[in-house]
Amino acid sequence: MKNLFIIALALITIQVTAQEKQKEEYKAGKERMYKRSPMNPEEAAIMQTKKMTLALDLTEEQQEKIQKINLENAKQRKAKIEAHKSMKENAGFEKLTDEQKLELKNARLDKQIAHKKQMKEILTEEQYKKWSENMEKRHEKGKEKMKAYKHKKNKE
Incomplete structure:
Protein backbone atom coordinates (compact mmCIF):
# COMPACT_ATOMS: atom_id res chain seq x y z
CA MET A 1 0.00 0.00 0.00
CA SER A 37 9.42 40.78 -37.33
CA PRO A 38 12.54 42.93 -37.04
CA MET A 39 12.08 44.15 -40.61
CA ASN A 40 10.41 47.44 -41.29
CA PRO A 41 7.52 47.47 -43.80
CA GLU A 42 9.78 48.59 -46.69
CA GLU A 43 12.19 45.69 -46.18
CA ALA A 44 9.32 43.23 -45.79
CA ALA A 45 7.74 44.47 -49.03
CA ILE A 46 11.04 44.14 -50.90
CA MET A 47 11.56 40.59 -49.60
CA GLN A 48 8.03 39.54 -50.49
CA THR A 49 8.34 41.04 -53.97
CA LYS A 50 11.63 39.23 -54.56
CA LYS A 51 10.08 35.93 -53.49
CA MET A 52 7.18 36.52 -55.85
CA THR A 53 9.61 37.43 -58.64
CA LEU A 54 11.37 34.11 -58.19
CA ALA A 55 8.15 32.13 -58.01
CA LEU A 56 6.28 33.88 -60.84
CA ASP A 57 9.09 35.23 -63.05
CA LEU A 58 7.84 38.83 -62.89
CA THR A 59 8.89 41.59 -65.28
CA GLU A 60 10.41 44.86 -64.01
CA GLU A 61 7.11 46.68 -64.46
CA GLN A 62 5.21 43.98 -62.58
CA GLN A 63 7.78 44.06 -59.79
CA GLU A 64 7.31 47.80 -59.29
CA LYS A 65 3.52 47.55 -59.17
CA ILE A 66 3.52 44.56 -56.85
CA GLN A 67 6.10 46.14 -54.56
CA LYS A 68 3.80 49.14 -54.08
CA ILE A 69 0.95 46.81 -53.15
CA ASN A 70 3.19 44.79 -50.82
CA LEU A 71 4.46 47.98 -49.15
CA GLU A 72 0.93 49.19 -48.51
CA ASN A 73 -0.05 45.80 -47.06
CA ALA A 74 3.08 45.63 -44.89
CA LYS A 75 2.39 49.09 -43.44
CA GLN A 76 -1.19 48.12 -42.63
CA ARG A 77 -0.02 44.85 -41.08
CA LYS A 78 2.60 46.65 -38.95
CA ALA A 79 0.01 49.18 -37.74
CA LYS A 80 -2.39 46.39 -36.86
CA ILE A 81 0.31 44.53 -34.89
CA GLU A 82 1.24 47.70 -32.99
CA ALA A 83 -2.41 48.41 -32.16
CA HIS A 84 -2.89 44.84 -30.95
CA LYS A 85 0.28 45.02 -28.87
CA SER A 86 -0.69 48.31 -27.20
CA MET A 87 -4.21 47.05 -26.54
CA LYS A 88 -2.79 43.97 -24.80
CA GLU A 89 -0.36 46.05 -22.73
CA ASN A 90 -3.10 48.43 -21.61
CA ALA A 91 -5.34 45.53 -20.63
CA GLY A 92 -8.03 46.89 -22.94
CA PHE A 93 -8.57 43.48 -24.43
CA GLU A 94 -12.35 43.16 -24.63
CA LYS A 95 -14.46 40.48 -26.21
CA LEU A 96 -15.92 41.58 -29.52
CA THR A 97 -19.63 41.55 -30.10
CA ASP A 98 -21.07 39.48 -32.94
CA GLU A 99 -21.67 42.66 -34.96
CA GLN A 100 -18.05 43.77 -34.52
CA LYS A 101 -16.81 40.33 -35.57
CA LEU A 102 -19.01 40.45 -38.66
CA GLU A 103 -17.70 43.91 -39.56
CA LEU A 104 -14.10 42.77 -39.21
CA LYS A 105 -14.71 39.66 -41.32
CA ASN A 106 -16.44 41.72 -44.02
CA ALA A 107 -13.61 44.25 -44.06
CA ARG A 108 -11.02 41.46 -44.33
CA LEU A 109 -12.90 39.78 -47.17
CA ASP A 110 -13.34 43.09 -49.02
CA LYS A 111 -9.61 43.68 -48.72
CA GLN A 112 -8.87 40.18 -50.05
CA ILE A 113 -11.20 40.71 -53.00
CA ALA A 114 -9.56 44.03 -53.85
CA HIS A 115 -6.09 42.48 -53.55
CA LYS A 116 -7.06 39.61 -55.84
CA LYS A 117 -8.46 42.08 -58.38
CA GLN A 118 -5.22 44.11 -58.31
CA MET A 119 -3.12 41.00 -58.79
CA LYS A 120 -5.29 39.87 -61.69
CA GLU A 121 -4.70 43.22 -63.42
CA ILE A 122 -0.92 43.04 -62.96
CA LEU A 123 -0.14 39.36 -63.59
CA THR A 124 -0.50 37.38 -66.78
CA GLU A 125 -3.07 34.59 -66.86
CA GLU A 126 -0.43 31.90 -66.23
CA GLN A 127 1.21 33.88 -63.41
CA TYR A 128 -2.14 34.58 -61.82
CA LYS A 129 -3.05 30.90 -61.88
CA LYS A 130 0.24 29.98 -60.20
CA TRP A 131 -0.15 32.80 -57.66
CA SER A 132 -3.70 31.63 -56.84
CA GLU A 133 -2.49 28.07 -56.29
CA ASN A 134 0.28 29.31 -53.99
CA MET A 135 -2.22 31.39 -52.03
CA GLU A 136 -4.50 28.37 -51.64
CA LYS A 137 -1.60 26.31 -50.30
CA ARG A 138 -0.72 29.07 -47.82
CA HIS A 139 -4.36 29.29 -46.77
CA GLU A 140 -4.58 25.53 -46.15
CA LYS A 141 -1.31 25.57 -44.23
CA GLY A 142 -2.64 28.40 -42.06
CA LYS A 143 -5.84 26.46 -41.40
CA GLU A 144 -3.80 23.45 -40.28
CA LYS A 145 -1.69 25.59 -37.95
CA MET A 146 -4.79 27.19 -36.44
CA LYS A 147 -6.40 23.78 -35.98
CA ALA A 148 -3.27 22.49 -34.21
CA TYR A 149 -3.12 25.64 -32.06
CA LYS A 150 -6.76 25.33 -31.00
CA HIS A 151 -6.31 21.63 -30.28
CA LYS A 152 -3.26 22.36 -28.14
CA LYS A 153 -5.04 25.22 -26.38
CA ASN A 154 -8.05 23.02 -25.57
CA LYS A 155 -5.77 20.41 -23.97
CA GLU A 156 -4.43 22.96 -21.50
Whole structure:
Protein backbone atom coordinates (compact mmCIF):
# COMPACT_ATOMS: atom_id res chain seq x y z
CA MET A 1 0.00 0.00 0.00
CA LYS A 2 2.83 2.35 0.89
CA ASN A 3 4.59 1.63 -2.44
CA LEU A 4 1.38 2.29 -4.37
CA PHE A 5 0.97 5.65 -2.65
CA ILE A 6 4.58 6.64 -3.50
CA ILE A 7 4.10 5.68 -7.17
CA ALA A 8 0.84 7.67 -7.40
CA LEU A 9 2.52 10.68 -5.81
CA ALA A 10 5.43 10.46 -8.27
CA LEU A 11 3.06 10.28 -11.26
CA ILE A 12 1.09 13.31 -10.07
CA THR A 13 4.31 15.30 -9.58
CA ILE A 14 5.51 14.44 -13.08
CA GLN A 15 2.15 15.46 -14.58
CA VAL A 16 2.13 18.85 -12.83
CA THR A 17 5.71 19.55 -13.91
CA ALA A 18 4.91 18.71 -17.54
CA GLN A 19 1.91 21.07 -17.56
CA GLU A 20 3.99 23.92 -16.15
CA LYS A 21 6.60 23.37 -18.86
CA GLN A 22 3.91 23.53 -21.56
CA LYS A 23 2.62 26.83 -20.19
CA GLU A 24 6.14 28.29 -20.18
CA GLU A 25 6.67 27.19 -23.80
CA TYR A 26 3.34 28.77 -24.77
CA LYS A 27 4.30 32.10 -23.17
CA ALA A 28 7.72 32.01 -24.82
CA GLY A 29 6.04 31.41 -28.19
CA LYS A 30 3.79 34.43 -27.68
CA GLU A 31 6.80 36.61 -26.87
CA ARG A 32 8.62 35.35 -29.97
CA MET A 33 5.61 36.21 -32.09
CA TYR A 34 5.83 39.87 -31.12
CA LYS A 35 9.61 40.00 -31.55
CA ARG A 36 9.62 38.00 -34.78
CA SER A 37 9.42 40.78 -37.33
CA PRO A 38 12.54 42.93 -37.04
CA MET A 39 12.08 44.15 -40.61
CA ASN A 40 10.41 47.44 -41.29
CA PRO A 41 7.52 47.47 -43.80
CA GLU A 42 9.78 48.59 -46.69
CA GLU A 43 12.19 45.69 -46.18
CA ALA A 44 9.32 43.23 -45.79
CA ALA A 45 7.74 44.47 -49.03
CA ILE A 46 11.04 44.14 -50.90
CA MET A 47 11.56 40.59 -49.60
CA GLN A 48 8.03 39.54 -50.49
CA THR A 49 8.34 41.04 -53.97
CA LYS A 50 11.63 39.23 -54.56
CA LYS A 51 10.08 35.93 -53.49
CA MET A 52 7.18 36.52 -55.85
CA THR A 53 9.61 37.43 -58.64
CA LEU A 54 11.37 34.11 -58.19
CA ALA A 55 8.15 32.13 -58.01
CA LEU A 56 6.28 33.88 -60.84
CA ASP A 57 9.09 35.23 -63.05
CA LEU A 58 7.84 38.83 -62.89
CA THR A 59 8.89 41.59 -65.28
CA GLU A 60 10.41 44.86 -64.01
CA GLU A 61 7.11 46.68 -64.46
CA GLN A 62 5.21 43.98 -62.58
CA GLN A 63 7.78 44.06 -59.79
CA GLU A 64 7.31 47.80 -59.29
CA LYS A 65 3.52 47.55 -59.17
CA ILE A 66 3.52 44.56 -56.85
CA GLN A 67 6.10 46.14 -54.56
CA LYS A 68 3.80 49.14 -54.08
CA ILE A 69 0.95 46.81 -53.15
CA ASN A 70 3.19 44.79 -50.82
CA LEU A 71 4.46 47.98 -49.15
CA GLU A 72 0.93 49.19 -48.51
CA ASN A 73 -0.05 45.80 -47.06
CA ALA A 74 3.08 45.63 -44.89
CA LYS A 75 2.39 49.09 -43.44
CA GLN A 76 -1.19 48.12 -42.63
CA ARG A 77 -0.02 44.85 -41.08
CA LYS A 78 2.60 46.65 -38.95
CA ALA A 79 0.01 49.18 -37.74
CA LYS A 80 -2.39 46.39 -36.86
CA ILE A 81 0.31 44.53 -34.89
CA GLU A 82 1.24 47.70 -32.99
CA ALA A 83 -2.41 48.41 -32.16
CA HIS A 84 -2.89 44.84 -30.95
CA LYS A 85 0.28 45.02 -28.87
CA SER A 86 -0.69 48.31 -27.20
CA MET A 87 -4.21 47.05 -26.54
CA LYS A 88 -2.79 43.97 -24.80
CA GLU A 89 -0.36 46.05 -22.73
CA ASN A 90 -3.10 48.43 -21.61
CA ALA A 91 -5.34 45.53 -20.63
CA GLY A 92 -8.03 46.89 -22.94
CA PHE A 93 -8.57 43.48 -24.43
CA GLU A 94 -12.35 43.16 -24.63
CA LYS A 95 -14.46 40.48 -26.21
CA LEU A 96 -15.92 41.58 -29.52
CA THR A 97 -19.63 41.55 -30.10
CA ASP A 98 -21.07 39.48 -32.94
CA GLU A 99 -21.67 42.66 -34.96
CA GLN A 100 -18.05 43.77 -34.52
CA LYS A 101 -16.81 40.33 -35.57
CA LEU A 102 -19.01 40.45 -38.66
CA GLU A 103 -17.70 43.91 -39.56
CA LEU A 104 -14.10 42.77 -39.21
CA LYS A 105 -14.71 39.66 -41.32
CA ASN A 106 -16.44 41.72 -44.02
CA ALA A 107 -13.61 44.25 -44.06
CA ARG A 108 -11.02 41.46 -44.33
CA LEU A 109 -12.90 39.78 -47.17
CA ASP A 110 -13.34 43.09 -49.02
CA LYS A 111 -9.61 43.68 -48.72
CA GLN A 112 -8.87 40.18 -50.05
CA ILE A 113 -11.20 40.71 -53.00
CA ALA A 114 -9.56 44.03 -53.85
CA HIS A 115 -6.09 42.48 -53.55
CA LYS A 116 -7.06 39.61 -55.84
CA LYS A 117 -8.46 42.08 -58.38
CA GLN A 118 -5.22 44.11 -58.31
CA MET A 119 -3.12 41.00 -58.79
CA LYS A 120 -5.29 39.87 -61.69
CA GLU A 121 -4.70 43.22 -63.42
CA ILE A 122 -0.92 43.04 -62.96
CA LEU A 123 -0.14 39.36 -63.59
CA THR A 124 -0.50 37.38 -66.78
CA GLU A 125 -3.07 34.59 -66.86
CA GLU A 126 -0.43 31.90 -66.23
CA GLN A 127 1.21 33.88 -63.41
CA TYR A 128 -2.14 34.58 -61.82
CA LYS A 129 -3.05 30.90 -61.88
CA LYS A 130 0.24 29.98 -60.20
CA TRP A 131 -0.15 32.80 -57.66
CA SER A 132 -3.70 31.63 -56.84
CA GLU A 133 -2.49 28.07 -56.29
CA ASN A 134 0.28 29.31 -53.99
CA MET A 135 -2.22 31.39 -52.03
CA GLU A 136 -4.50 28.37 -51.64
CA LYS A 137 -1.60 26.31 -50.30
CA ARG A 138 -0.72 29.07 -47.82
CA HIS A 139 -4.36 29.29 -46.77
CA GLU A 140 -4.58 25.53 -46.15
CA LYS A 141 -1.31 25.57 -44.23
CA GLY A 142 -2.64 28.40 -42.06
CA LYS A 143 -5.84 26.46 -41.40
CA GLU A 144 -3.80 23.45 -40.28
CA LYS A 145 -1.69 25.59 -37.95
CA MET A 146 -4.79 27.19 -36.44
CA LYS A 147 -6.40 23.78 -35.98
CA ALA A 148 -3.27 22.49 -34.21
CA TYR A 149 -3.12 25.64 -32.06
CA LYS A 150 -6.76 25.33 -31.00
CA HIS A 151 -6.31 21.63 -30.28
CA LYS A 152 -3.26 22.36 -28.14
CA LYS A 153 -5.04 25.22 -26.38
CA ASN A 154 -8.05 23.02 -25.57
CA LYS A 155 -5.77 20.41 -23.97
CA GLU A 156 -4.43 22.96 -21.50
